[in-house]
Amino acid sequence: MTPSTKLRQERKHKPKAKSAGLYKRAFQQAFVKLHPRNMLKNPVMFVVWLGTIITALVTIAPNLFGATPGDNPRLFNGLITLILFFTIVFANFAEAVAEGRGKAQADALRSAKSDAKAKKLLADGSIQEVSSTALRRGDQIKVIAGDVIPADGEVIKGVASVDESAITGESAPVLKEPGSDIASSVTGGTRITSDELIIRVTADPGQGFIDRMIGLVEGASRSKTPNEIALTVLLAVLTQVFLVVIATLPTVSVYINSPISIAVLIALLVALIPTTIGGLLSAIGIAGMDRVAQFNVIATSGRAVEACGDINTLILDKTGTITLGNRLAEEFIPVNGHSMEKVAKVALESSIFDETPEGKSIVKLAEKLGAKLDFDPKQAEGIEFSAKTRMSGTDLANEVQIRKGAVDAIKGFVRSRNGKLTSELDITFERISRLGGTPLALCKNDEIYGVIYLKDIIKPGIRERFDQMRRMGIKTIMLTGDNRITASVIAEEAGVDDFIAEATPEDKIEVIRTEQAQGKLVAMTGDGTNDAPALAQANVGVAMNTGTQAAKEAANMVDLDSDPTKLIDIVTIGKQLLITRGALTTFSVANDIAKYFAILPAIFAGIGVGTLNIMGLASTQSAVLSALIYNALVIPALIPLALTGVKFRPLTADQLLQRNIFIYGLGGVLIPFFAIKIIDVLIVSIGLA
Numbered sequence: 286m287t288p289s290t291k292l293r294q295e296r297k298h299k300p301k302a303k304s305a306g307l308y309k310r311a312f313q314q315a316f317v318k319l320h321p322r323n324m325l326k327n328p329v330m331f332v333v334w335l336g337t338i339i340t341a342l343v344t345i346a347p348n349l350f351g352a353t354p355g356d357n358p359r360l361f362n363g364l365i366t367l368i369l370f371f372t373i374v375f376a377n378f379a380e381a382v383a384e385g386r387g388k389a390q391a392d393a394l395r396s397a398k399s400d401a402k403a404k405k406l407l408a409d410g411s412i413q414e415v416s417s418t419a420l421r422r423g424d425q426i427k428v429i430a431g432d433v434i435p436a437d438g439e440v441i442k443g444v445a446s447v448d449e450s451a452i453t454g455e456s457a458p459v460l461k462e463p464g465s466d467i468a469s470s471v472t473g474g475t476r477i478t479s480d481e482l483i484i485r486v487t488a489d490p491g492q493g494f495i496d497r498m499i500g501l502v503e504g505a506s507r508s509k510t511p512n513e514i515a516l517t518v519l520l521a522v523l524t525q526v527f528l529v530v531i532a533t534l535p536t537v538s539v540y541i542n543s544p545i546s547i548a549v550l551i552a553l554l555v556a557l558i559p560t561t562i563g564g565l566l567s568a569i570g571i572a573g574m575d576r577v578a579q580f581n582v583i584a585t586s587g588r589a590v591e592a593c594g595d596i597n598t599l600i601l602d603k604t605g606t607i608t609l610g611n612r613l614a615e616e617f618i619p620v621n622g623h624s625m626e627k628v629a630k631v632a633l634e635s636s637i638f639d640e641t642p643e644g645k646s647i648v649k650l651a652e653k654l655g656a657k658l659d660f661d662p663k664q665a666e667g668i669e670f671s672a673k674t675r676m677s678g679t680d681l682a683n684e685v686q687i688r689k690g691a692v693d694a695i696k697g698f699v700r701s702r703n704g705k706l707t708s709e710l711d712i713t714f715e716r717i718s719r720l721g722g723t724p725l726a727l728c729k730n731d732e733i734y735g736v737i738y739l740k741d742i743i744k745p746g747i748r749e750r751f752d753q754m755r756r757m758g759i760k761t762i763m764l765t766g767d768n769r770i771t772a773s774v775i776a777e778e779a780g781v782d783d784f785i786a787e788a789t790p791e792d793k794i795e796v797i798r799t800e801q802a803q804g805k806l807v808a809m810t811g812d813g814t815n816d817a818p819a820l821a822q823a824n825v826g827v828a829m830n831t832g833t834q835a836a837k838e839a840a841n842m843v844d845l846d847s848d849p850t851k852l853i854d855i856v857t858i859g860k861q862l863l864i865t866r867g868a869l870t871t872f873s874v875a876n877d878i879a880k881y882f883a884i885l886p887a888i889f890a891g892i893g894v895g896t897l898n899i900m901g902l903a904s905t906q907s908a909v910l911s912a913l914i915y916n917a918l919v920i921p922a923l924i925p926l927a928l929t930g931v932k933f934r935p936l937t938a939d940q941l942l943q944r945n946i947f948i949y950g951l952g953g954v955l956i957p958f959f960a961i962k963i964i965d966v967l968i969v970s971i972g973l974a
């Protein structure tokens with residue numbers, strides 16, 4: 286099995302045998318994590334950790350803090366110590382399982398990485414073999430067929446095919462060549478399968494794409510997100526409040542002449558502080574990033590995944606996102622009395638240097654119609670398409686300028702040369718646009734020859750996805766460089782909430798800023814260098830892996846499959862992460878009510894307040910033990926939910942909140958009543974209390 290197929294399988298489905306090993310390792314890790322330095326990171330569990338030490342002490346010396354009530358304090362204190370210890374181990378286990386899934390992925394990635402030798406080009410043109418770790422940004426290297434590309438870089442010379450399956454899992458080779466934004470970027474760890482390339486290194490060792498991916502999936506650079514920090518602080522405050530309340534109990538108990546043992550006090554404290562969510566919190570966060578990775582999306586931070594859950598506005602471009610994107614020339618429509626032969630010839634001339642799919646399809650259609658070049662391309666110059674000019678074309682030696690592009694752009698070009706504009710052009714433009722196609726006007730100097738009809742198809746099922754977004758309360762905006770009519774037809778058909786046509790790269794940032802100024806969180810997906818500023822401006826920017834280096838660096842997520850509609854899945858995962866955290870917090874806090882009623886009678890046992898024992902538990906000791914055992918077991922019981930997330934439904938945030946408070950709040954109050962009662966019956970029957 287090659288590393289890449291291995292990686293791919295890892296991503297798509299995890300074999301069962303592997304997960305057995307994963308749990309075993311996680312269990313070992315759970316004990317390693319008992320180190321106080323690690324425990325200090327989690328205030329709630331640290332309190333349990335301190336409690337365990339104290340109960341261990343009073344197991345050895347029951348009268349350490351004064352005489353203890355009860356028949357066999359050693360056994361009782363020993364049992365509490367054991368249960369508390371496992372409460373911590375279970376919490377550590379949850380985190381270790383979540384981390385372990387990432388580690389398995391990182392191992393697969395590492396096997397795709399090579400420490401191969403690199404052929405470095407020296408200033409005098411000679412080649413020196415160096416270790417790939419010796420390469421620096423700006424170095425030039427040579428790779429030949431069969432080599433693993435030793436570093437991330439940009440092709441400056443040569444044309445070759447590269448197998449990128451180590452990253453994308455897609456085995457079809459990709460053509461790499463200089464110049465074109467997209468095709469010129471290569472990733473270290475991928476393999477060149479034909480010819481040779483000269484590459485300028487763009488990343489220092491350890492900073493490359495695969496290195497970053499490994500770091501991310503391993504959680505090395507996973508820092509707590511603002512939401513997570515806020516919740517940790519809240520849980521710490523809650524813990525402190527309970528600590529103060531319980532610290533006052535001994536005074537009260539002396540006053541009412543009902544002495545309470547230190548072990549019972551600690552048991553009550555641990556039962557009341559939010560150990561369930563405290564124990565599962567980091568596992569939930571790690572699992573969120575992991576789920577995004579399962580979708581073949583690399584998030585640069587947990588914060589980015591989380592931000593997805595709060596997104597109000599989703600900005601998508603038209604071509605390739607809402608439509609299939611293989612915008613191909615369907616037809617040439619002559620205007621101003623020109624013949625089809627003439628139009629096909631000018632169309633061919635306009636596109637011989639155009640490497641975009643649009644350009645290549647125009648050449649193909651023109652050649653099919655019999656068009657031939659009557660000049661030497663070496664004597665001509667290609668004018669590359671840019672999103673700003675919305676035109677491309679060819680300049681001939683004799684000052685002849687051939688252009689094709691957005692109709693208003695070409696009209697501007699012809700007008701500036703005092704050319705004549707006719708209504709025939711406008712009619713054709715409108716007819717194509719109404720079909721949802723993209724019309725490109727075609728001109729040679731000041732003369733318009735015809736219109737090229739670029740046909741594109743809306744992706745199947747996209748309408749349903751936008752409906753789903755709407756139900757979640759997310760507004761969708763289509764942003765396109767195309768004309769208003771085409772944009773409105775596609776927007777209508779696809780069912781987006783709003784659209785903006787004839788958008789320049791500057792407009793894209795402006796749209797995002799406007800939304801953000803209204804307090805909205807914006808997600809956007811894009812692939813071009815001209816999308817980079819907008820990707821950086823958006824709260825969540827998802828770059829396509831096929832996109833340019835600039836786009837990938839500006840974004841906070843990279844989609845390895847380059848499927849722009851995945852933004853919709855990522856938003857779902859982000860939402861799910863926030864919902865899961867909220868649901869388990871609700872459940873954790875609601876649990877306290879039952880645990881409180883279970884332990885309370887034990888506190889006041891000395892004054893015989895039997896009526897407080899509403900759960901009818903066997904004895905004060907069995908009540909304390911049952912509540913604590915439940916408290917410990919609920920953590921591993923909820924690990925699967927913490928890792929896979931609460932099932933997601935496309936509802937608005939308010940509807941979801943109500944629903945979850947109902948399910949996890951009410952469930953959280955009721956479940957422990959039954960569970961603690963059952964545990965009580967069990968431990969009495971085996972004679973533990």
Ligand SMILES: Nc1ncnc2c1ncn2[C@@H]1O[C@H](COP(=O)(O)OP(=O)(O)OP(=O)(O)O)[C@@H](O)[C@H]1O
Pocket residue numbers: 602603604605639641643644670671672675676677689690691692723724725764765766767768788
């Ligand atoms: N190769 C090309 N040559 C000339 N003109 C082009 C070419 N490709 C696109 N155009 C014109 O430029 C306009 C803007 O194209 P561009 O690809 O920048 O759109 P965009 O802003 O990325 O939006 P979208 O991808 O949603 O269409 C197109 O609508 C078309 O009229």
Ligand SMILES: [K+]
Pocket residue numbers: 555556557558559560561916
């Ligand atoms: K608790």
Ligand SMILES: [Mg+2]
Pocket residue numbers: 602604
């Ligand atoms: Mg585009």
